[in-house]
Amino acid sequence: MSIDPVLLDKTRIESALLLSAEAGWNQSAADWAVFLTHGTVLGVIADDRLVATAAVLPYGDTFGWISMVLVTRTWRGRGIATRLVDACVSLLRDAGRAAFLDATPAGAAVYSRIGFMPLCQMQRWHGSGGELSRSTEAVNLSIDRAAFGADRLFLLDAFLSRPGSSGFAARDGFAILRPGANAMQIGPIAGDPAEAPALLRAAIRATSGRLFVDLLDAGHSLIPVLSACGFSMQRGYTRMALGRASLPGDPARMLVAAGPEYG
Numbered sequence: 001m002s003i004d005p006v007l008l009d010k011t012r013i014e015s016a017l018l019l020s021a022e023a024g025w026n027q028s029a030a031d032w033a034v035f036l037t038h039g040t041v042l043g044v045i046a047d048d049r050l051v052a053t054a055a056v057l058p059y060g061d062t063f064g065w066i067s068m069v070l071v072t073r074t075w076r077g078r079g080i081a082t083r084l085v086d087a088c089v090s091l092l093r094d095a096g097r098a099a100f101l102d103a104t105p106a107g108a109a110v111y112s113r114i115g116f117m118p119l120c121q122m123q124r125w126h127g128s129g130g131e132l133s134r135s136t137e138a139v140n141l142s143i144d145r146a147a148f149g150a151d152r153l154f155l156l157d158a159f160l161s162r163p164g165s166s167g168f169a170a171r172d173g174f175a176i177l178r179p180g181a182n183a184m185q186i187g188p189i190a191g192d193p194a195e196a197p198a199l200l201r202a203a204i205r206a207t208s209g210r211l212f213v214d215l216l217d218a219g220h221s222l223i224p225v226l227s228a229c230g231f232s233m234q235r236g237y238t239r240m241a242l243g244r245a246s247l248p249g250d251p252a253r254m255l256v257a258a259g260p261e262y263g
Contacts, residue, residue, distance in 0.1 A: 003080050005042035005087045008053070012036075012043065015050035017181075019070040026180035026212060027068070027261060034158050035068060042087055044071075044080055051075040054084035056091050057262065059150035063098040063241075063248060067261040069107075085114070089242060098244035102237040102260035116240040119247050122257055123215045125223075127231030129184060129207035136160075139167040139174035147190040148263070149248025155262060156188075168202045170195035175256070177203045183210035189256035193218060196255045197225050204229050212259075219255035239263075 008016070013032045020027045035041050039057035043050050052075060055068040066088045071080050092099045102122055103111050112118070139160075145151050156176065160167055164179040173191025177184060186203045189196050200222050204211065213231065215222060216239075237260050239247070257263060 003044050003078065003083055005044060005054070005084055008036065008041040008043045008050075010036050012041075012050055016041070016043070016053055016068075019050065019053055019072060020068070021181065022072060023070055024182070025070075026182050026185060026259075028179065028181045030158070030162055031180075031261065032068075034155060038154050039064075040088075040091055041068070042084055044075075044084070046075070052080045052084060054081070054088050055261075056088045058092075058095070058097060059148075059152050059263070061097070063100055063150065063244060064092045064095075065261070065263045066092070066099055066101040082110075085111075089114075093243065099242040100239065100244075100263060102239050102257070102263065104235070104237060108238040108240065111240055114242070116242045117245065118238045118240050120217045120239045120251065122237040122239055122260065124234045124237070124260075125213045125215060125226050125231045126183070126234045127204075127211055127226065127229055129209060129211050130205035130229070131208040132205045136166040137169040139169045139176070141174065143172065143174055143191045143253075144188060145249075147250050147253040148188070149250075152258075152262075155258065159258075166203070166206055168199050168206075170199055173199055175199040175203045176258075177207060180212070183212050185212045185214075185259060187214055187256040188254070188258045189219070189222075190254050193221055193252070193255060196222060200225050200256070201229075214257040214259055216251070216254055216257055218252050222255060
């Protein structure tokens with residue numbers, strides 16, 4: 001069987017969802033639809049079964065995110081993930097874009113060997129919501145563009161349009177709460193770091209059940225809030241880039257990531 005990547009379309013959403021569910025990841029069908037609508041999803045198919053994926057999500061003209069690198073358990077160890085990542089890097093390089101990704105510790109060792117450089121750290125914290133009634137506010141999403149370094153309005157609008165999502169606004173900041181396959185997720189939180197603790201507390205209070213928060217380096221000031229709410233750190237990631245030596249935007253104002261799949 002050839003392991004050459006093929007281009008996937010929306011008919012493969014359910015198959016892709018099986019892969020992310022097998023890995024225990026938090027992506028929903030709505031997340032896969034974002035990648036298939038606004039990015040490029042590559043896959044490997046064996047006997048009409050999707051056995052591996054990787055996605056590229058462009059942000060503007062200068063960089064994009066590589067994520068959703070998944071290989072079903074029985075097909076691992078055959079170089080499929082490497083082939084898919086190489087194809088994603090080529091897609092971005094051919095378009096003149098740098099490649100970013102958020103890597104697990106094991107992944108970071110692999111990506112460093114192909115030239116990715118570490119730029120910052122990310123910590124996933126998990127806990128439970130405060131179980132209060134949910135409300136939503138109009139948020140100034142232009143704050144994200146300056147902090148993140150590219151226009152990703154398509155992504156934030158998609159988050160806010162999902163049933164169960166909420167937005168939280170401050171004078172110079174915002175937070176988004178959205179549902180995932182296994183847990184609610186808070187992120188991004190961007191803007192004035194002084195306003196971020198109140199935004200985080202409001203988002204935690206507005207939901208119930210399992211909850212994820214992905215802190216970037218600038219978000220370490222939020223650890224006391226998370227600790228006071230009973231959260232604990234689950235895992236770490238390294239934000240890495242190929243073709244760029246620094247983070248885009250204003251990292252001091254990007255406190256909580258949208259997630260390792262989105263940046």
